[in-house]
């Protein structure tokens with residue numbers, strides 16, 4: 001198949017608690033993007049419940065696909081390929097999307113492309129700035145992952161560092177739950193921190209001067225110990241000080257990684273990239289370090305199908321279609337091709 | 339009118355094409371690769387072998403359970419996507435109805451029993467009526483003791499069919515004397531699915547793809563735990 005600037009890809013994303021469909025042309029041009037978040041369904045449980053997520057995806061996927069097609073104002077016959085997240089993620093949730101995507105590729109007689117969700121987060125930055133130059137370092141921070149990746153070219157990645165325990169987003173969720181701030185933890189801590197003093201408590205910056213890996217479980221324990229020892233402490237001060245500790249480490253290591261590989265640019269990705277302090281400090285660090293800093297809009301940081309369609313376009317161009325007997329891979333890793 | 343039938347509610351994957359002449363093509367696999375890997379190639383295979391284009395289907399029929407949740411959703415999600423893309427209606431049929439249907443000539447009460455895992459079973463009772471089987475109880479989820487209790491309450495010779503009946507054969511027959519259907523009938527198949535769907539299609543008993551509802555019969559575990567906890571806190 002000849003993959004061109006005119007090739008229109010339908011993207012489907014159901015790996016966690018967002019059901020999404022989008023149409024992207026030529027790998028960069030977002031024609032439409034529909035996302036339905038299930039956050040309210042999971043809020044009472046304080047985390048994503050896999051069976052509830054899978055049931056909701058089955059209900060919501062058809063309407064999301066219909067909305068993406070209608071909003072694009074194109075005929076379904078115009079769609080050239082169907083791309084879908086095949087992992088990592090919740091297996092039952094992934095299977096809803098994968099089954100629908102393969103079925104659509106059969107009906108429309110177009111290629112199916114299985115997409116790695118983490119790789120798609122790397123591509124989110126390109127949706128708004130296709131001119132980003134390589135080598136590019138991407139700091140990917142979400143509920144499930146914290147990693148620093150060097151993109152040397154399209155499809156060529158090197159893992160520079162990752163968390164050795166909790167993901168940053170997981171730490172936000174746990175601290176928010178402990179402080180009774182609600183779910184999801186990222187926005188909850190972000191809001192509470194607005195009223196607090198980030199220097200009130202000096203929480204540890206784990207592994208700050210030690211390589212490019214991260215560790216957040218000790219920080220979470222320090223927060224719990226501090227609040228137990230000082231029951232009258234202001235939740236806002238704890239939230240602000242905790243957030244400052246996380247952001248300090250993320251930004252310092254991202255900058256160091258970019259310097260190490262001689263990166264032209266530094267980009268943020270993943271759900272935690274919506275954090276306001278992280279966004280602010282990240283841009284300052286890029287300016288200081290002399291890198292082209294890139295912050296995708298919040299809608300492309302969180303899970304969406306436009307990044308899936310965009311990645312699908314690149315993978316279809318480089319690797320061709322994915323066989324129809326491919327299933328979901330809940331533990332799929334980023335394909336490392338230096 | 340051509341009907342595409344998709345069946346993934348137990349560990350078996352089954353796809354069939356049906357029409358006015360009956361079942362035209364069937365694919366069935368009960369071991370090896372899993373639902374999501376097998377289903378799309380199976381649909382492609384039955385179509386190609388029967389010389390039928392996807393665009394010729396007028397109805398998509400699916401097994402709506404009860405059954406294994408993840409497997410069931412593979413078939414439902416594929417079926418819904420196909421029906422939506424083709425702009426054709428869907429017909430949903432219960433896995434228990436599909437198990438009972440091949441025993442319509444037995445002239446006995448039939449208990450269709452599906453393994454629900456975690457020591458539970460999905461089951462319903464059927465009786466023979468002219469031209470098919472009629473469900474005489476609601477589909478329910480229960481323990482083996484619940485099933486044996488319900489069998490005894492019927493007080494007549496009953497034929498049990500399904501992977502649940504097969505798995506708990508000893509437990510069932512130690513509590514109650516009954517017969518068991520042949521092992522090859524233990525999984526719902528897409529062949530009876532397209533046959534039953536054809537009869538419904540003639541009566542236009544169909545739904546839009548966004549209206550079709552899976553029959554879970556069991557709340558997600560987290561919700562059960564949550565209501566128990568919430569109840570205990572009151």
Ligand SMILES: [Zn+2]
Nearest residue numbers: 117121142303
């Ligand atoms: Zn994600």
